[in-house]
Amino acid sequence: MAEKRRGSPCSMLSLKAHAFSVEALIGAEKQQQLQKKRRKLGAEEAAGAVDDGGCSRGGGAGEKGPSEGDEGTALPPPAGAASGPARSGADLERGAAGGCEDGFQQGASPLASPGGSPKGSPAPSLARPGTPLPSPQAPRVDLQGAELWKRFHEIGTEMIITKAGRRMFPAMRVKISGLDPHQQYYIAMDIVPVDNKRYRYVYHSSKWMVAGNADSPVPPRVYIHPDSPASGETWMRQVISFDKLKLTNNELDDQGHIILHSMHKYQPRVHVIRKDCGDDLSPIKPVPSGEGVKAFSFPETVFTTVTAYQNQQITRLKIDRNPFAKGFRDSGRNRMGLEALVESYAFWRPSLRTLTFEDIPGIPKQGNASSSTLLQGTGNGVPATHPHLLSGSSCSSPAFHLGPNTSQLCSLAPADYSACARSGLTLNRYSTSLAETYNRLTNQAGETFAPPRTPSYVGVSSSTSVNMSMGGTDGDTFSCPQTSLSMQISGMSPQLQYIMPSPSSNAFATNQTHQGSYNTFRLHSPCALYGYNFSTSPKLAASPEKIVSSQGSFLGSSPSGTMTDRQMLPPVEGVHLLSSGGQQSFFDSRTLGSLTLSSSQVSAHMV
Amino acid sequence: MPGRTKASPCPPGCGGVVPRAGSCPGFLSRAYSFHVSADGQMQPVPFPSDALVGAGIPRHARQLHTLAHGEVVCAVTISGSTQHVYTGGKGCVKVWDVGQPGAKTPVAQLDCLNRDNYIRSCKLLPDGRSLIVGGEASTLSIWDLAAPTPRIKAELTSSAPACYALAVSPDAKVCFSCCSDGNIVVWDLQNQTMVRQFQGHTDGASCIDISDYGTRLWTGGLDNTVRCWDLREGRQLQQHDFSSQIFSLGHCPNQDWLAVGMESSNVEILHVRKPEKYQLHLHESCVLSLKFASCGRWFVSTGKDNLLNAWRTPYGASIFQSKESSSVLSCDISRNNKYIVTGSGDKKATVYEVVY
Numbered sequence: 020m021a022e023k024r025r026g027s028p029c030s031m032l033s034l035k036a037h038a039f040s041v042e043a044l045i046g047a048e049k050q051q052q053l054q055k056k057r058r059k060l061g062a063e064e065a066a067g068a069v070d071d072g073g074c075s076r077g078g079g080a081g082e083k084g085p086s087e088g089d090e091g092t093a094l095p096p097p098a099g100a101a102s103g104p105a106r107s108g109a110d111l112e113r114g115a116a117g118g119c120e121d122g123f124q125q126g127a128s129p130l131a132s133p134g135g136s137p138k139g140s141p142a143p144s145l146a147r148p149g150t151p152l153p154s155p156q157a158p159r160v161d162l163q164g165a166e167l168w169k170r171f172h173e174i175g176t177e178m179i180i181t182k183a184g185r186r187m188f189p190a191m192r193v194k195i196s197g198l199d200p201h202q203q204y205y206i207a208m209d210i211v212p213v214d215n216k217r218y219r220y221v222y223h224s225s226k227w228m229v230a231g232n233a234d235s236p237v238p239p240r241v242y243i244h245p246d247s248p249a250s251g252e253t254w255m256r257q258v259i260s261f262d263k264l265k266l267t268n269n270e271l272d273d274q275g276h277i278i279l280h281s282m283h284k285y286q287p288r289v290h291v292i293r294k295d296c297g298d299d300l301s302p303i304k305p306v307p308s309g310e311g312v313k314a315f316s317f318p319e320t321v322f323t324t325v326t327a328y329q330n331q332q333i334t335r336l337k338i339d340r341n342p343f344a345k346g347f348r349d350s351g352r353n354r355m356g357l358e359a360l361v362e363s364y365a366f367w368r369p370s371l372r373t374l375t376f377e378d379i380p381g382i383p384k385q386g387n388a389s390s391s392t393l394l395q396g397t398g399n400g401v402p403a404t405h406p407h408l409l410s411g412s413s414c415s416s417p418a419f420h421l422g423p424n425t426s427q428l429c430s431l432a433p434a435d436y437s438a439c440a441r442s443g444l445t446l447n448r449y450s451t452s453l454a455e456t457y458n459r460l461t462n463q464a465g466e467t468f469a470p471p472r473t474p475s476y477v478g479v480s481s482s483t484s485v486n487m488s489m490g491g492t493d494g495d496t497f498s499c500p501q502t503s504l505s506m507q508i509s510g511m512s513p514q515l516q517y518i519m520p521s522p523s524s525n526a527f528a529t530n531q532t533h534q535g536s537y538n539t540f541r542l543h544s545p546c547a548l549y550g551y552n553f554s555t556s557p558k559l560a561a562s563p564e565k566i567v568s569s570q571g572s573f574l575g576s577s578p579s580g581t582m583t584d585r586q587m588l589p590p591v592e593g594v595h596l597l598s599s600g601g602q603q604s605f606f607d608s609r610t611l612g613s614l615t616l617s618s619s620q621v622s623a624h625m626v
Numbered sequence: 627m628p629g630r631t632k633a634s635p636c637p638p639g640c641g642g643v644v645p646r647a648g649s650c651p652g653f654l655s656r657a658y659s660f661h662v663s664a665d666g667q668m669q670p671v672p673f674p675s676d677a678l679v680g681a682g683i684p685r686h687a688r689q690l691h692t693l694a695h696g697e698v699v700c701a702v703t704i705s706g707s708t709q710h711v712y713t714g715g716k717g718c719v720k721v722w723d724v725g726q727p728g729a730k731t732p733v734a735q736l737d738c739l740n741r742d743n744y745i746r747s748c749k750l751l752p753d754g755r756s757l758i759v760g761g762e763a764s765t766l767s768i769w770d771l772a773a774p775t776p777r778i779k780a781e782l783t784s785s786a787p788a789c790y791a792l793a794v795s796p797d798a799k800v801c802f803s804c805c806s807d808g809n810i811v812v813w814d815l816q817n818q819t820m821v822r823q824f825q826g827h828t829d830g831a832s833c834i835d836i837s838d839y840g841t842r843l844w845t846g847g848l849d850n851t852v853r854c855w856d857l858r859e860g861r862q863l864q865q866h867d868f869s870s871q872i873f874s875l876g877h878c879p880n881q882d883w884l885a886v887g888m889e890s891s892n893v894e895i896l897h898v899r900k901p902e903k904y905q906l907h908l909h910e911s912c913v914l915s916l917k918f919a920s921c922g923r924w925f926v927s928t929g930k931d932n933l934l935n936a937w938r939t940p941y942g943a944s945i946f947q948s949k950e951s952s953s954v955l956s957c958d959i960s961r962n963n964k965y966i967v968t969g970s971g972d973k974k975a976t977v978y979e980v981v982y
Contacts, residue, residue, distance in 0.1 A: 038871060038889065039790065039832055039848055041744045044914055045698055045953045045971030046930060173907065225666045226869040228850075 184265030198251030203294035220329035677943035699969030714745030760789030804831035846872030887913030928954035
């Protein structure tokens with residue numbers, strides 16, 4: 020009756036239960052590797068490695084994940100015999116780590132790096148926290164931009180996949196060392212499932228939940244780095260970037276993209292393949308295995324595939340960090356003039372007819388969200404989250420028809436950017452308006468606003484609230500207050516998609532005559548959350564000109580003497596909550612306009 | 627080798643913002659404590675001024691003893707008198723006298739299970755005279771500690787292959803066992819019979835605590851749920867679903883908060899009656915154990931990331947942190963809140979003295 024946990028624990032326990040076995044809880048495999056390395060290498064190297072790792076949390080020290088490449092899954096029994104050297108190693112590490120006293124966590128010591136334990140350890144090849152101690156023979160791969168990956172990972176990284184293929188953001192970028200400079204290698208990447216589950220995102224609790232078993236396996240695909248084959252010296256000289264890799268959900272893809280199922284969890288892997296072992300290497304076959312093939316994976320690069328972003332924090336972070344979306348962020352220029360707008364609309368009009376849902380980023384093929392009104396009826400300014408803003412609605416392509424109550428915004432378009440030149444649209448000024456809007460609308464609290472890159476608290480009015488606007492480097496500060504912001508941002512872009520292809524007609528006439536068929540914009544909360552509701556009419560009557568003018572006035576720079584005032588509701592502090600009547604034509608055009616306006620400048624898609 | 631813990635990385639009023647390592651002016655900061663409102667809105671928490679100072683709030687902790695058990699210590703408990711520490715490893719529980727300084731060898735060894743099976747939980751009865759031990763076997767053993775040498779008083783046999791966690795009712799009449807098959811077995815300690823089973827968890831039940839009034843039971847499971855059971859009515863009252871397995875939990879002794887340690891490295895502090903919670907992000911790996919101080923004003927969590935974290939109830943201001951040499955699988959706080967004991971994957975237990 021007593022369970023024997025030695026030998027093959029996997030066969031005895033379910034995957035989940037195994038994660039709770041003592042071996043899993045102590046990270047037995049990690050320890051065994053550690054002990055091996057400690058025995059092989061001297062104490063100096065250990066100390067050196069700790070130094071190397073540095074004290075910066077997650078600065079790469081803990082995130083380096085070179086595995087030894089073998090795909091073995093058996094858990095070694097805790098090696099009692101090796102506890103001697105392990106203990107001394109541990110002492111040493113403590114001593115060395117003690118030197119970095121100002122580390123947030125003691126050294127994030129690579130020797131005992133948490134590394135991210137795999138969920139259910141019987142798949143260590145996928146997420147093994149490898150030993151960062153380099154040995155001359157073994158290649159070692161360091162993830163670049165580990166900080167950013169970590170930020171995403173903390174939220175729950177999502178990657179958009181589309182039929183045509185979508186690049187990843189962040190893209191996998193690595194630096195390799197430990198190669199034989201004169202040997203030729205292929206470098207390739209594949210993406211493997213983390214588990215055999217499919218997932219769904221539960222909006223009201225902002226969590227991913229298992230929603231059943233995975234779909235049947237996808238055809239294997241490998242992305243071979245275009246520089247392959249090349250000498251070890253060449254590889255080690257540069258950062259190896261897989262930014263051209265595309266993810267698709269089309270199982271019949273013939274472009275060589277990597278095929279994945281949506282709403283599944285995946286782990287990217289980098290493979291270093293010696294040329295002589297590379298005969299079997301092909302984009303449509305699994306990566307060969309063998310002595311000359313080494314796989315590396317980084318637990319923090321695990322992601323869930325989506326056709327529309329589920330978590331608005333992800334959206335926000337994507338917007339914030341993707342340099343191709345620079346236009347969204349506050350560029351410091353305020354070119355919200357009418358001309359600028361019209362100019363951007365010109366981009367859109369011709370493509371109106373050819374716009375399909377595939378063009379519009381994030382619009383999901385699968386309907387996965389229930390329709391729910393964005394306006395939860397909290398008419399008193401209680402901010403409510405709008406996970407539904409990002410949810411996919413059951414839209415069928417290509418018309419923009421949403422049911423009267425389908426207030427979903429197809430997912431976050433602005434966060435979907437890619438370097439794809441297909442649309443030729445640039446993201447410009449989006450962030451400016453966004454930022455301004457945000458600034459304006461959240462200014463209610465009377466706090467001064469820094470540009471959106473600088474996080475600040477919204478709605479926290481106590482004197483102890485922290486303005487996290489630290490100067491210095493940007494990048495790493497992803498502050499959660501912006502989660503609320505992301506709502507608005509996310510809300511805007513999809514809106515954009517619908518707004519843009521409007522017939523060029525007089526703004527105000529349009530507005531008035533199309534009241535019934537308006538895309539109403541519900542302003543959900545006074546603070547920073549906006550919800551939008553769409554009517555069914557494809558005649559997106561919120562014409563650009565009107566929007567422009569409203570926005571112009573909103574931003575304080577009156578672009579023209581257009582009839583802004585007519586449409587403007589009395590300036591309000593913050594966002595109005597519109598009654599949940601559905602197709603209303605009333606809206607706070609100021610806020611509305613600015614929001615939509617900004618979104619109008621969103622380019623077609625982003626990753 | 628007594629080591630000092632690192633005092634809180636951030637002063638109060640900082641809003642849960644932790645200075646980054648190696649930083650220069652304009653350093654980056656990152657919030658680790660978030661309040662999640664009923665509608666799911668997440669905001670970093672601005673800590674009140676009494677977050678880290680005040681009566682009953684530790685300043686840091688100092689390592690006092692290392693107890694070299696020799697096997698991974700999956701279960702620890704410290705006696706009410708703080709004289710003895712019990713460490714559960716493979717097959718046996720070792721008893722240590724920590725009343726005086728000096729090198730430690732066990733004063734007794736209680737052989738409970740096969741040599742190859744781990745003890746997963748050991749709990750003292752309130753009077754300190756008996757110890758209940760459960761682990762990777764179908765039987766729980768009850769040890770009489772008052773005898774000249776500890777001996778087994780009784781064995782309780784269930785149908786589940788393993789017990790992952792134990793709890794004892796405040797009146798010592800009943801004990802609860804979390805089984806690997808998901809059932810929570812309720813044992814009458816006097817008659818040594820099974821009273822009932824709470825069925826609901828669809829995978830192993832990993833952790834358990836009793837609400838202070840002794841009327842409710844809270845359990846966490848590998849099925850990603852936390853469930854609340856009414857002990858008088860014998861039924862499930864609440865269920866909280868998460869996206870990650872629950873590895874540990876604890877009910878605050880005198881406030882309406884439940885702390886949950888998750889496989890995803892989050893610690894979440896749920897309000898037991900209201901739909902709000904705090905989410906704490908200072909662990910980098912699974913949160914393996916969790917315990918509230920008896921005063922309820924702080925609690926500790928331990929992780930697979932080798933960290934021992936002490937937090938302020940309920941918003942989770944970080945009071946101190948201690949980095950150990952290996953995963954910390956278990957912990958206990960003495961009833962007088964002066965000592966913390968942790969069980970380590972490095973086959974030892976550590977006794978900390980809490981410094982106020």
